[in-house]
Amino acid sequence: MAQALLRWHDAHQFCSRCGQPTEKNVAGSKRVCPASKSIYYPQMAPVVITLVSDGTRCLLARQSSFPKGMYSALAGFCDIGESVEEAVHREVAEEVGLEVERLQYSASQHWPFPNSSLMIACHAAVKPGHTEIKVNLRELEAAAWFTHDEVVTALKRNDPYTQQQNGTVPFWLPPKLAIAHHLIKEWVEKSTCSTVPA
């Protein structure tokens, strides 16, 4: 978090109204422009991250920039004026062409990479009978439904690169520090698929 704050100070050294240098306050919680009197506060971008379930399986996806074999829950930045619920519906529809319902808030996390985001994690159920994925290839490389057993096995893979066979890295999941891991583990442990029926 300290690094995220230092990066923000570094990138906000000049006033966007008058171009004059800004000054950091003693606590480092804001910057002030002595010329225009403008005050600048550090910003966090809200991001929704959603684990979609069809009742027995969960939907995981990967971007081409992810490490080989790694799949995660669907994530995306909230647009201006959007509620968390609206962002979840829009992101899932945009990325995999599915309609979701019965959203359940899970947890949140500050995520400093590459800039400060507030990750808001939710579970959601796909609309019954409408599970066919249409992957948006501009945003994702692949998306698929995974069974409970497949996810349990993947959670146990700490170092997938040592387990590769014929040069193929097996399916694995984000590390413990990521809220995506928490969301997926919660789905497995609490059988979220049955508490959030599809």
Ligand SMILES: NC(=O)c1ccc[n+]([C@@H]2O[C@H](COP(=O)([O-])OP(=O)(O)OC[C@H]3O[C@@H](n4cnc5c(N)ncnc54)[C@H](O)[C@@H]3O)[C@@H](O)[C@H]2O)c1
């Ligand atoms: N902690 C976790 O478990 C976890 C899991 C997945 C994603 N994330 C983070 O969530 C964020 C969003 O994930 P993503 O897959 O959509 O990322 P992404 O980096 O693929 O971003 C998608 C697009 O959003 C746009 N964008 C970038 N910054 C923005 C902002 N501040 N406001 C609005 N739009 C912006 C860009 O045009 C980018 O192409 C990323 O920062 C990613 O690192 C965290």
